[in-house]
Amino acid sequence: MSYKVNERVLCFHGPLLYEAKVIDTEKKEDSSTYLIHYRGWKNSWDEWVGPDRILKWNDENLKTQKELKSTALAAKQKSAATKKAASSTNKVGEASGQATKPIGKRSRESSATTMEGESRETSQRAKAQKSASPVPHVIKNEAVSEAAVDAAVKAVEEESVDEEPPLPKHKVRVPDVLKLWLVDDWEHITKHLQLISLPRKPTVRAAIAAFRESKISSLTNEVDVDVFEQAMAGLAIYFNKCLGNMLLYRFERQQYLEVRREYPGVEMCDIYGAEHLIRLFVSLPELIDHTNMDSQSIDCLLGYIEEFLQYLVQHKDEYFINKYQDASPNYRSLIGV
Missing domain, CATH: 2.30.30.140 (SH3 type barrels.)
Structure with missing residues (x-):
């Protein structure tokens, strides 16, 4: 038709x-x-x-x-009812003096990723990171654990039943040069049916390590270092968990399956490169909305992300490919195009 x-x-x-x-x-x-x-x-x-x-x-x-x-809304209501019942059970446990762990997620007003607009006032972020009063003593471990990331990804997927994804509470300021690169990346893959050759070098893990090395010497105390280290470790976890669920175009999914078969047991941050990492960065706000991180920790984390993006701009020739590969006829037939 x-x-x-x-x-x-x-x-x-x-x-x-x-x-x-x-x-x-x-x-x-x-x-x-x-x-x-x-x-x-x-x-x-x-x-x-x-x-x-x-x-x-x-x-x-x-x-x-x-x-x-109607079917999707019914499923969502059933899920909400289950969570409410679990929350009630949790409160009963607290009232009886039992040690219970909070299971609710932060509510949010949005779920769509965005590359547009400004973040919160930059000065507020800078103040959160540089104030004489301590920055968050930790970016809560549970907020960057694999279980927390799984929960955030699942929550984002459940909200796909909304008519139109609203804007996230938080934003990441993506440099214009990377916005243009993301558009070109989309065209290469979805219109020209090309792929990024894998495995990539440098990998996502290597990019994180290089940014960490460039930044950590400027941190002045152990608290700052601890917060930064947790943020960098969390990025690798988020990437590995989100790649297959959120960061791939439809045309790339077959390649992802082939990579998983060819490199069993290897984490995806050791296979993919910065091209897919920046997709994570623009998706991160909607994931953060489903964690229990406090606002100060979020501002601190997003501040580091924006610095990381600037670092990638400064080293773009090192981290981004300049030529995509044409998908083979066999690959196209598997995709059905």
């Missing part, structure tokens, strides 16, 4: 169908791809999709849209 430019359609995004419009088409040998704009969503959510994700705008498909939404 084919679609025309400006045609009103329904398009799958995750498990749900959304009203959308076809704004461009690209014909290939045996099929076409379509550039989709979701009604009411920012242009940054526009994406190229195959015909398998698009449905005609008609009564039958509109009924399917409503059924999918």
Whole structure:
């Protein structure tokens, strides 16, 4: 089935169908791809999709849209009820004097990643890091543990049933040069069907280690060093946990599966490079909203992330590829393009 430019359609995004419009088409040998704009969503959510994700705008498909939404909302309500019951049990335990561990997540007003706008006042972050009063004595260990990251990723995935992902509470200021690089990266992979050759060198772990080495000598006391070390260790955990769930384009998923088979037991931060690391950085605010980190710790962590991004800009020739590889015919056939 084919679609025309400006045609009103329904398009799958995750498990749900959304009203959308076809704004461009690209014909290939045996099929076409379509550039989709979701009604009411920012242009940054526009994406190229195959015909398998698009449905005609008609009564039958509109009924399917409503059924999918009802099913998703019912599942979300059931999950919320389960969490509420667990929270009540936790409170009973506290009242009876038992040692219990908080299990609730921070509420949040948003779940979408963003590369636009400014963070909170930079001066506030600088003050949090440089004040004579102590910076957070720790970036809470549970906030960067594998269990906490798993919980944050799961929470973000559950919120995919919302009509339009709202903006996150926190933002990371991405340098303009990296914003442009991210756009080019998207075009290479989703439009030109190219891939980043793996394994990458330097790897994500190597990039983190290099930034740590460049920064740590400027820290003046043990508290600052401890906070910084925890933040850097947390980045590797977040990357390993988020890569397969959040950081890959559809065209890259087969490559990811092949890498996992070829390098069993190897962490993904030792396979992938800075190209995927900056995708994590722009996704980090929505993950942080689902941790129990206090605002001072968050400002401190995001301050380090922004310094890391500036470091990558200064060393972009070392960390970013200048040539993508064309996917093989066999790979394309596996993807179905």
